[in-house]
Amino acid sequence: MNGQDRPSSRDQFGIAIICALTLEANAVFCSLDEIWHDAPQIYSKAPGDPNQYVFGRSGRHPVVVVTLPGMGNVQSSGAAAYLSMSFVSIELALLVGICGAVPYRPDGKDIILGDVVMSEVLVRLDFGRQYPNEFRRKDTILDRPAKQSHVILSLLKNWQSPVMSQQLHTKMMEHLITLMCNPYIDTEYPTPSSDLLLASEYIHKHHGVCFECSQAESTCATALNASCEELGCDPHMLI
Numbered sequence: 001m002n003g004q005d006r007p008s009s010r011d012q013f014g015i016a017i018i019c020a021l022t023l024e025a026n027a028v029f030c031s032l033d034e035i036w037h038d039a040p041q042i043y044s045k046a047p048g049d050p051n052q053y054v055f056g057r058s059g060r061h062p063v064v065v066v067t068l069p070g071m072g073n074v075q076s077s078g079a080a081a082y083l084s085m086s087f088v089s090i091e092l093a094l095l096v097g098i099c100g101a102v103p104y105r106p107d108g109k110d111i112i113l114g115d116v117v118m119s120e121v122l123v124r125l126d127f128g129r130q131y132p133n134e135f136r137r138k139d140t141i142l143d144r145p146a147k148q149s150h151v152i153l154s155l156l157k158n159w160q161s162p163v164m165s166q167q168l169h170t171k172m173m174e175h176l177i178t179l180m181c182n183p184y185i186d187t188e189y190p191t192p193s194s195d196l197l198l199a200s201e202y203i204h205k206h207h208g209v210c211f212e213c214s215q216a217e218s219t220c221a222t223a224l225n226a227s228c229e230e231l232g233c234d235p236h237m238l239i
């Protein structure tokens, strides 16, 4: 598909990619085969839709990318609602981003930076009950969403087989290597000394010299951006 073969209207976009952070969106932009910079003037949005869209092509698929105005359920559900209002033919919406807090697989093996995580069910994290000392999530798994995609579920099942998973791994490495050569990707794998994982019950904060950090459950703003070495974190608490 070249410039002339672009969709003639916004109703012909079937794939959307949603990102919460600019950093994530930038990686998605760099992975596209083509970005149509003049497209926002061509594909007008539905009246009242405040989302900003970037249009392009991934392989033979026209794709629309939306970056959320911020993180959280309210921002994402609002943006998704406007997206489906402007683009009525979206069949696949991918939420693509950096995963913040899944250190282990169910079998206990580490998930490390660089691993790719694909979900196969939806879990309502904000649905549960507040107890005096904790929030307990209801074990509600939305594995039967209204519009369950047969194609996607079959694909995920396929990828679980060793043969297909190896093929996926090989392809993904090819794409990652291409992506890392892109001059607009300004990221690199951290050195072992800067990528430290502390036990979850241990708080990364000033240990000893700071009034705010000396209070239980409290951390000062400076500590959030300081290294463990600067703060005096206990090396024995490293995992």
Ligand SMILES: [Zn+2]
Pocket (backbone or CB within 6 Å): 205, 206, 210, 211, 212, 213, 219, 220, 221, 222, 223
């Ligand atoms: Zn402090």
Ligand SMILES: [Zn+2]
Pocket (backbone or CB within 6 Å): 198, 203, 204, 205, 227, 228, 229, 231, 233
């Ligand atoms: Zn620390």
